[in-house]
Amino acid sequence: MSKLTIVANIKAKADKVDLVKAELLKLIEVTRAETGCISYDLHQDNANPAHFMFYENWQSRELWQIHMNNQHLADYVAATEGAVVEFTLNEMTIID
């Protein structure tokens, strides 16, 4: 199994930045404890505080997919319904 890098970009509605940030922060400890999680770091754009980004490294795509189906991500989606204007996710490979 080869490693997987995930880049997840989340853009919050202007008046929902604090809500989205709080919900994203809740994901970190529980996700870092998941099988296969190498790193899971949340960032905020210096020029646009509504733009958050998770940079994640996983032992394999299979283990990342288990994470994606976990309850805490479902809870995040429910808690931020209507508060996120854009979400993109890229699966990548470190080439050096």
Add this chain to the structure above:
Amino acid sequence: MSKLTIVANIKAKADKVDLVKAELLKLIEVTRAETGCISYDLHQDNANPAHFMFYENWQSRELWQIHMNNQHLADYVAATEGAVVEFTLNEMTIID
């Protein structure tokens, strides 16, 4: 001085992927040796091989700006002239 995360997205022309990749790879060793460089990792999108991404961490914005003005980046820009269709750069802060 606070740390800085850089996310640089580079999209190559379809027929210039190998050229751009080769030029990006040349940047890695010299950049990692620069003062202030904590990490400098090149990725390729699994769904779009023309999409490259550097995930970078720097000790400070000042030291990153010295990097941005270095000769090897100027050489990269010259070597890939006309071969890159899109370039975006985000300055970010790790919040957890």
